[in-house]
Amino acid sequence: MSKRKWLITGVLIVFLLLLGVIAYWFFWPEEYYEEVHDLKQTFSGNPVKEMKIGESYEVEDMVFQMVDETHFVYTIDYSGYANQKELEDTRWIMESEDIYPEIFVAEGEYHRKGEDIFIKETRGMQIVFETVADVKEKKYAVANEVSYAATGYNPEPQFTKKGKHYVFDRYLLQMKSSDSFEKRGKLDRYPVYSSQEKLPESIQQLLTSYKQK
DSSP states (O other): OOHHHHHHHHHHHHHHHHHHHHHHHHHOHHHHHHHHHHHHHHHSSOBOSOOOTTOEEEETTEEEEEOSSSEEEEEEEOOOOSSHHHHHHHHHHHTOSOOOOEEEEEEEEEEEETTEEEEEEEEEEEEEOSSHHHHHTTEESEEEEEEOOOOOOOSSOSEEEETTEEEEEEEEEEEEETTEEEEEEEEEEEEOEEEOOOOOSSHHHHHTTOEEO
């Protein structure tokens, strides 16, 4: 076979493979995203095979920790601006002056069912800083309490094993009764990685590390 025929054959194979990937994504989007996340777990970070009490785990922008046999805490930190200019640049890009450094922390209860972990938030707090300097000096402007309805656990576990590693599933839920939800769909799936970040055991413990201006 001539070089030209080999080249045409190679291009045709690549085209068919791309067509197959697009068709797979179009007809089975949930399975496609699961496969992509599995590949991310395989080739990056330290994917978690076991989740233990007292150890921290990273899920996208969330750091999660099981405090004891029944309670957990997690933080989502948006306060890590290098300097005030970086914050101002972000405001300019997003066309909003209402962007401030902030830390969100939540606590709640969890239970295990085999290797699956079900969680439910019971209290949250949004800690807002006026400037980047305030973050470094641990002086916040306001702490907004976030209330959660006294409901039961979600019908599906948030932390579950996919193959050998844990993943975190985020669902679209609809209230079914005063203490239960109905799953309406899956929003996304995230790999779970080990984290070296130390978390407070509660919202109150976190607040003791800061002072209000």
